[in-house]
Amino acid sequence: MYEEIVKLAREQRLNDLRKRLESINSADFPNLFEELDEDVVLIIYRVLSKERAAEVFSELEPDMKEKLIHYLTDTELKTVIDELFFDDEVDLIEEMPASVVKRILSTVKPEDRKTINELLAYPEETAGTIMTTEFIDLKEDMTVEDSFRRIRETGLDKETVYTCYVLTIDRKIVGVVDIKDLLIADPQALVKDIMNPHVITVSTLDDQEKVAKMFDKYNFLAVPVVDKEKRLVGIITIDDAIDVLQEEVKEDFEKMAAVHPNDESYFKTTVFKHARNRIVWLILLMLTSIITGAILNNYESAFVSLPILVSFVPLLMDTGGNCGSQTSTLVIRGFSRDEIKLKDFFKVWWKEIRVAMLVGIMLAGFNCIRILIQYGWNQGRLALVVGLTLLLVVMLAKSLGCILPMLAKKIKIDPAIMASPLITTIVDSCSVFVYFQLAVLIFGL
Amino acid sequence: MYEEIVKLAREQRLNDLRKRLESINSADFPNLFEELDEDVVLIIYRVLSKERAAEVFSELEPDMKEKLIHYLTDTELKTVIDELFFDDEVDLIEEMPASVVKRILSTVKPEDRKTINELLAYPEETAGTIMTTEFIDLKEDMTVEDSFRRIRETGLDKETVYTCYVLTIDRKIVGVVDIKDLLIADPQALVKDIMNPHVITVSTLDDQEKVAKMFDKYNFLAVPVVDKEKRLVGIITIDDAIDVLQEEVKEDFEKMAAVHPNDESYFKTTVFKHARNRIVWLILLMLTSIITGAILNNYESAFVSLPILVSFVPLLMDTGGNCGSQTSTLVIRGFSRDEIKLKDFFKVWWKEIRVAMLVGIMLAGFNCIRILIQYGWNQGRLALVVGLTLLLVVMLAKSLGCILPMLAKKIKIDPAIMASPLITTIVDSCSVFVYFQLAVLIFGL
Numbered sequence: 001m002y003e004e005i006v007k008l009a010r011e012q013r014l015n016d017l018r019k020r021l022e023s024i025n026s027a028d029f030p031n032l033f034e035e036l037d038e039d040v041v042l043i044i045y046r047v048l049s050k051e052r053a054a055e056v057f058s059e060l061e062p063d064m065k066e067k068l069i070h071y072l073t074d075t076e077l078k079t080v081i082d083e084l085f086f087d088d089e090v091d092l093i094e095e096m097p098a099s100v101v102k103r104i105l106s107t108v109k110p111e112d113r114k115t116i117n118e119l120l121a122y123p124e125e126t127a128g129t130i131m132t133t134e135f136i137d138l139k140e141d142m143t144v145e146d147s148f149r150r151i152r153e154t155g156l157d158k159e160t161v162y163t164c165y166v167l168t169i170d171r172k173i174v175g176v177v178d179i180k181d182l183l184i185a186d187p188q189a190l191v192k193d194i195m196n197p198h199v200i201t202v203s204t205l206d207d208q209e210k211v212a213k214m215f216d217k218y219n220f221l222a223v224p225v226v227d228k229e230k231r232l233v234g235i236i237t238i239d240d241a242i243d244v245l246q247e248e249v250k251e252d253f254e255k256m257a258a259v260h261p262n263d264e265s266y267f268k269t270t271v272f273k274h275a276r277n278r279i280v281w282l283i284l285l286m287l288t289s290i291i292t293g294a295i296l297n298n299y300e301s302a303f304v305s306l307p308i309l310v311s312f313v314p315l316l317m318d319t320g321g322n323c324g325s326q327t328s329t330l331v332i333r334g335f336s337r338d339e340i341k342l343k344d345f346f347k348v349w350w351k352e353i354r355v356a357m358l359v360g361i362m363l364a365g366f367n368c369i370r371i372l373i374q375y376g377w378n379q380g381r382l383a384l385v386v387g388l389t390l391l392l393v394v395m396l397a398k399s400l401g402c403i404l405p406m407l408a409k410k411i412k413i414d415p416a417i418m419a420s421p422l423i424t425t426i427v428d429s430c431s432v433f434v435y436f437q438l439a440v441l442i443f444g445l
Numbered sequence: 446m447y448e449e450i451v452k453l454a455r456e457q458r459l460n461d462l463r464k465r466l467e468s469i470n471s472a473d474f475p476n477l478f479e480e481l482d483e484d485v486v487l488i489i490y491r492v493l494s495k496e497r498a499a500e501v502f503s504e505l506e507p508d509m510k511e512k513l514i515h516y517l518t519d520t521e522l523k524t525v526i527d528e529l530f531f532d533d534e535v536d537l538i539e540e541m542p543a544s545v546v547k548r549i550l551s552t553v554k555p556e557d558r559k560t561i562n563e564l565l566a567y568p569e570e571t572a573g574t575i576m577t578t579e580f581i582d583l584k585e586d587m588t589v590e591d592s593f594r595r596i597r598e599t600g601l602d603k604e605t606v607y608t609c610y611v612l613t614i615d616r617k618i619v620g621v622v623d624i625k626d627l628l629i630a631d632p633q634a635l636v637k638d639i640m641n642p643h644v645i646t647v648s649t650l651d652d653q654e655k656v657a658k659m660f661d662k663y664n665f666l667a668v669p670v671v672d673k674e675k676r677l678v679g680i681i682t683i684d685d686a687i688d689v690l691q692e693e694v695k696e697d698f699e700k701m702a703a704v705h706p707n708d709e710s711y712f713k714t715t716v717f718k719h720a721r722n723r724i725v726w727l728i729l730l731m732l733t734s735i736i737t738g739a740i741l742n743n744y745e746s747a748f749v750s751l752p753i754l755v756s757f758v759p760l761l762m763d764t765g766g767n768c769g770s771q772t773s774t775l776v777i778r779g780f781s782r783d784e785i786k787l788k789d790f791f792k793v794w795w796k797e798i799r800v801a802m803l804v805g806i807m808l809a810g811f812n813c814i815r816i817l818i819q820y821g822w823n824q825g826r827l828a829l830v831v832g833l834t835l836l837l838v839v840m841l842a843k844s845l846g847c848i849l850p851m852l853a854k855k856i857k858i859d860p861a862i863m864a865s866p867l868i869t870t871i872v873d874s875c876s877v878f879v880y881f882q883l884a885v886l887i888f889g890l
Contacts, residue, residue: 023643027663152629161625162607162666179624180606184597198468216691218472219684221607221666238683239664245687246661249694250778256698257774257865258767266779267789271796275803278771282808285767290815292759300752307745310755314737314873317762322703322730322866326723329702333695334711344712351716358720363727370735420702420865421767428759 002035009043018047026055033064042071054083062095063268069100078107086112087132087240090119127211128204130244131225131234136164140174140192144185147177160222160237166195171231173199173224201226204233211236212244213338252336256329256419258285281421288425292317292432299436302445308375309439312386313432319363320393320431321424327352327401328423332415335405345406352398360394385439393431400427447480454488463492471500478509487516499528507540508713514545523552531557532577532685535564572656573649575689576670576679581609585619585637589630592622605667605682611640616676618644618669646671649678656681657689658783697781701774701864703730726866733870737762737877744881747890753820754884757831758877764808765838765876766869772797772846773868777860780850790851797843805839830887834880841879842872 008017021044024032033041045068048056057065057080069077081089081104089108093101093116108116115133122128136154138147151161164182166175175195185194201224202211214223215238223241225234251261258281262269269277296303296313303309331348334340340348364387371383401423405415439445453462466489469477478486490513493501502510502525514522526534526549534553538546538561553561560578567573581599583592596606609627611620620640630639646669647656659668660683668686670679696706703726707714714722741748741758748754776793779785785793809832816828846868850860884890 025643025645025663148628161628183593183606198470200470216687218470221683238666242661242687242690245690246782250782253698253701253774253778257770259771259775265782265784266775267784267792267796271799271803274796274800275807278768278800279804279807282764282767282771282804283811286760286764286808286811289760289763292763293756296759297753297756300755303755304749304752307749308742310745310748310758311738311742313755313758314741314762314877315731315734317759318734318737318870318873319727319731321766321869322727323723325702325866326704326727329698330704330711333698337691337695337710339710339712347712351712351719354716355719355723358716359724359727362720362724363731366728366731421770424766424869425763428763432759 002032005032005044006036006040009040012043014043014047017044021048026052027059029056030060030064033060038067038071041068046076050079050083054080058084058088058091061265061268065092066096066100069096069103074103074107077103081107082109085132085134086115086119087130089116090129093120122204125208126204127202127206127208127225127236128234130208130211130240131204131236132240133234135222135224135232135235136161137167137171137232138164138177138191140166140168140190140195142191143187144182144189144191144194145187147182147191148187151179160235163222163235165224165232165235166191167232173201173226173230173232175199176224199224201230201232202236203227208244209248212241212248215241216245248336252332252416255414255416256332258282258419258421285421285425288422288429292425292429295429295432295436299440302436302440302443305445306439306443308382309385309436312389312435315367316386316389316393316431316435317428319390320397320427321420322397323356323359323394324397324401324423324427325420327398328405328419331402331405332419335409335415342406342409345402348402348406349399352402353395356395356398357391359398360391363394364388364390381442385435385442389431389435389438392434393427396430396434397423397427400430447477450477450489451481451485454485457488459488459492462489466493471497472504474501475505475509478505483512483516486513491521495524495528499525503529503533503536506710506713510537511541511545514541514548519548519552522548526552527554530577530579531560531564532575534561535574538565567649570653571649572647572651572653572670572681573679575653575656575685576649576681577685578679580667580669580677580680581606582612582616582677583609583622583636585611585613585635585640587636588632589627589634589636589639590632592627592636593632596624605680608667608680610669610677610680611636612677618646618671618675618677620644621669644669646675646677647681648672653689654693657686657693660686661690693781697777697861700859700861701777703727703864703866730866730870733867733874737870737874740874740877740881744885747881747885747888750890751884751888753827754830754881757834757880760812761831761834761838761876761880762873764835765842765872766865767842768801768804768839769842769846769868769872770865772843773850773864776847776850777864780854780860787851787854790847793847793851794844797847798840801840801843802836804843805836808839809833809835826887830880830884834876834883837879838872838876841875842868845872845875 005020008020045053093104096104105113119128136151138150147164151164162179164177165173166177168174175197176199177191177195181194200218204225204227211223214220220238222235222237224232225236227233254261260277260280262277331340367390368383368387371379371386375382404418404423408415408418450465453465490498538549541549564573581596583595592609596609607624609622610618611622613619620642621644622636622640626639645663649670649672656668659665665683667680667682669677670681672678699706705722705725707722776785812835813828813832816824816831820827849863849868853860853863
């Protein structure tokens with residue numbers, strides 16, 4: 001496919017090229033551009049229709065956008081910017097370096113600059129930052145026929161025409177009409193008689209993740225955004241909601257693996273930035289491990305007189321860590337899927353305690369038998385110490401795996417940081433302490 | 446809100462109740478029902494219109510559906526089932542126990558039974574299982590006016606009317622028309638002149654996750670599903686795609702925390718099932734820890750003569766585990782976001798090696814200085830052993846964190862199982878070995 005396109009471009013057979021490009025979805029252009037030389041990219045980009053050029057542009061990665069802007073003339077850039085939806089324009093401005101932003105803003109129509117500045121002013125991660133101000137508004141006393149006329153006149157530039165919003169004179173939202181309802185209604189019927197007056201809205205300052213989750217729950221295609229005075233100021237469409245959901249999942253995975261979250265993709269992130277994103281947590285977690293080491297140190301006389309004790313340390317540490325991660329992951333994900341709430345604390349804990357008993361008894365039993373077989377039937381005390389510690393460690397790990405994320409949620413920090421790595425190192429300290437304390441007691445060391 | 450509804454229901458003020466319920470979104474009914482007694486639930490459910498009843502029904506959790514079916518008369522059940530979309534009917538049949546399925550199937554119209562059986566026959570997790578067979582089909586030589594008539598006549602029961610599919614006589618798909626395009630076209634224009642002939646389709650046997658990701662990439666609202674003969678057999682709508690994405694994320698989180706994936710929610714899963722989902726991995730991982738223990742055992746004479754060595758074991762194990770999880774999580778997520786591909790292996794490895802060098806040198810440096818301060822300036826050899834091991838362990842952990850998921854992908858098993866817990870235990874064995882080997886060499890033990 002690539003060869004053919006490159007050939008058409010190099011031979012300046014622009015009409016054939018335009019035709020060939022028609023069959024390529026806008027979302028496939030970023031991959032195409034990555035593979036081609038810049039001069040070919042530019043030829044391709046210039047034969048696209050202006051609507052298509054804007055569509056393709058908004059699909060590109062920030063660095064490709066920047067390159068392209070660099071090569072476009074002011075007039076070409078203006079055409080692209082004019083065609084972009086407001087939310088894409090705002091994204092662009094947020095992504096580009098200051099010098100490029102200046103050039104972009106100089107091409108924006110003065111009447112649009114106000115809207116963009118307003119959109120830029122919303123705090124990060126709020127509904128305001130992902131909404132677009134382009135939607136179809138109807139009035140209650142319009143007929144269905146009027147409505148279709150309005151959609152035809154204004155609809156083409158709107159991000160979605162599937163849902164129309166019914167506003168009062170002072171732009172307060174009083175209803176929504178699905179285009180499906182307009183299609184089956186009598187052309188003379190009034191909008192107010194067919195609209196659904198039970199509108200679910202979100203506020204400009206609502207958290208974008210909360211809003212994105214509503215799409216999943218309510219199967220919305222778009223949701224209206226209102227300001228403090230309850231006036232409709234924009235809508236959020238489902239494609240942007242999905243992006244937010246994906247972004248939040250990425251962030252959660254990173255946090256749960258002790259990596260500082262990062263907006264950029266893996267390859268776009270430099271080695272230094274990768275190192276920086278990881279070192280902070282590694283050092284923090286290392287401090288906890290040093291405490292575990294100090295505890296071990298404390299029991300030096302115990303393990304010098306009974307060295308076999310040391311060989312169970314990895315088993316206890318790893319099992320504790322794994323049990324803790326299992327629980328903390330389930331609890332953290334339960335929170336973000338709204339399956340688990342803070343008020344369920346005791347319900348979750350009680351469930352985990354019972355799971356821990358079952359799992360702990362199995363693991364302890366397995367190891368007691370193994371020890372007796374491997375080290376001889378006279379090693380009953382060793383089996384007792386290891387088995388008992390395992391049971392206690394599993395119960396402790398599962399308790400902490402449930403308590404710490406709950407606590408984080410309670411004091412309003414992201415429970416995701418209470419994931420595997422932190423739980424593991426904390427459980428490690430406890431396991432080593434419990435283990436040697438029991439050993440000292442039972443063996444009388 | 447609940448009190449008012451309960452009052453209206455108990456007092457049999459059904460008209461007021463119906464009115465009150467109108468303002469509640471169908472997606473909010475599951476929470477409402479969870480809070481109410483079964484007799485009140487039944488009163489509420491019976492006052493809903495049949496369309497609403499079906500909508501609410503498909504939002505409920507399986508156990509609530511089962512309860513409701515138990516209380517409904519055969520006629521009532523038939524009304525609900527008739528109103529459901531085929532994909533929701535299939536979900537229902539898959540979720541319910543055999544006795545309930547029998548009752549459900551007895552209410553299904555004979556002509557629908559064939560469709561349902563076909564849908565049930567698709568292999569799990571394929572596009573066929575999440576598609577619905579209800580869509581709007583047009584012919585190429587219809588006019589725009591004809592199309593609107595067809596949408597009006599058949600559209601109301603279709604899951605989406607926003608995109609219409611243009612079929613040939615033998616039901617092969619030749620184009621799609623967005624309702625937006627129909628709205629602005631001349632009523633006498635022909636469908637073939639306004640349709641988009643570049644249709645992206647999926648096959649019934651495509652993996653559902655792959656299909657769901659296409660929604661994110663192409664911003665689809667629905668995607669057409671074709672059979673082996675390229676005939677259109679159904680469509681997948683965005684709400685079902687989002688459910689798949691969410692489900693896959695849940696599964697990934699579970700796998701990466703060494704929990705066997707589970708379809709049910711946290712609370713719906715019994716304690717025994719929770720234990721069963723966790724014990725398998727715990728035992729597997731334990732076996733690896735036992736190996737680490739055996740390695741430690743091997744160096745008994747070393748740590749008995751120099752007990753301080755033991756206190757660094759947690760530090761080395763934890764740091765190795767954390768570094769490994771960081772890398773493996775980024776690589777696994779990179780795979781599932783299509784940012785990283787198998788062919789990038791050396792690119793990723795080289796990046797990780799450099800990150801590991803940076804991070805390793807920092808951690809090693811930090812610890813060397815700490816050891817010299819804490820244990821005295823004559824402990825140069827100890828500092829050297831710990832520092833060198835740390836550097837090696839970090840590089841090893843980051844390498845394995847990249848190699849193992851890549852290897853899993855290569856041999857076509859899910860890379861998610863190569864996540865933190867497995868990497869951690871494997872890295873543990875290696876770190877302990879490297880550490881004591883270095884200690885024996887440098888201290889001449």
